[in-house]
Amino acid sequence: MGTRWLDQEEMAAWLRLVAITELLPGVLDAQLRRDADLSHFEYFVLAMLSEAPERTLRMSALAQRTNATLARLSHVVRRLEERHLVERFPCPEDARATNARLTGSGWETVVAAAPDHVGHVRDKVLDALAPDQVRQLADIGDAVLARLDPEGRMTALYRPGQPDSGR
Amino acid sequence: MGTRWLDQEEMAAWLRLVAITELLPGVLDAQLRRDADLSHFEYFVLAMLSEAPERTLRMSALAQRTNATLARLSHVVRRLEERHLVERFPCPEDARATNARLTGSGWETVVAAAPDHVGHVRDKVLDALAPDQVRQLADIGDAVLARLDPEGRMTALYRPGQPDSGR
């Protein structure tokens, strides 16, 4: 009983957010698939590795940075390994853990894909927004992510960086 | 050459948007799956039908309102039909077309699921935002969707409505 329904403004905001989460993955995937033969998630994984020291991360660390479950990441990294974009090797300090390292070919792939991808992100999203809105979006994102991901598994990102990409 | 990389604020906004599109679907699915044995997309389909005149829509109209391809919708509606939440019948005016209609049981399912779902949407998203931010989000959503979906396939939504839900 006593459900607080959504008023018109809430509904407007909510529907748009749902529409974006429904459409954005397809748009990102399509461009990267076409230009670099990578899904957005694969690109993101490679980009995270490309920024890490030694271009290497433990699976669990990589999973956090990419908001993925370990199971998902394991499948994806296996496929990337089959394409020689990434290699896996046991972690010396902890024999339970696996490290994933970007190969030379993987590095080249990310570097080649990054400019077009960033351009696309600008086209489809960032350049549609006024500078104020970019800031608002970051703040809104923070507020929402604090609830969606209370453990903050996915945070710890976005330093100034530049050679990477849209991450 | 001359790629305009993302500056810090752009990167911050972008990473948060990506994180949300990665996390939100799982969060919505989990709650609805648990409480109503529906995926978010299935719920959305039922909700759209529940608002339509006669609780009936043509497949193609339903596809637009749900941002789905016809192929995807066809599979989903088939599964919903097997569960007797929806029924399909040929459209009288156009023999090519198929109508989907919510059954009584489907109606009850949506009505039963809506309050918890709206509560969850509030918890995880809307109540995390100040009223200003809700408006900003709607505006940002409009701007982005204009680029993601230039044809405006998914628009035409959000009337004041109330008996429905988070749609």
Add this chain to the structure above:
DNA sequence: CGCAGAAGGTTGTAGCGTCAAGTAAGTCGG
């Protein structure tokens, strides 16, 4: 009319993600 092409759906398949299990290696209390 008659036929070409468009519109509206359905279906099969392949690929990716989730969930549940399983394995192997650390950790911690007694």
Add this chain to the structure above:
DNA sequence: CCGACTTACTTGACGCTACAACCTTCTGCG
């Protein structure tokens, strides 16, 4: 230092979505 628990993955099966092929039914135009 031994058993119980936890951590860090990996794997297999199943479900859902995209893509492509296909079948009807309309529509337009010569």
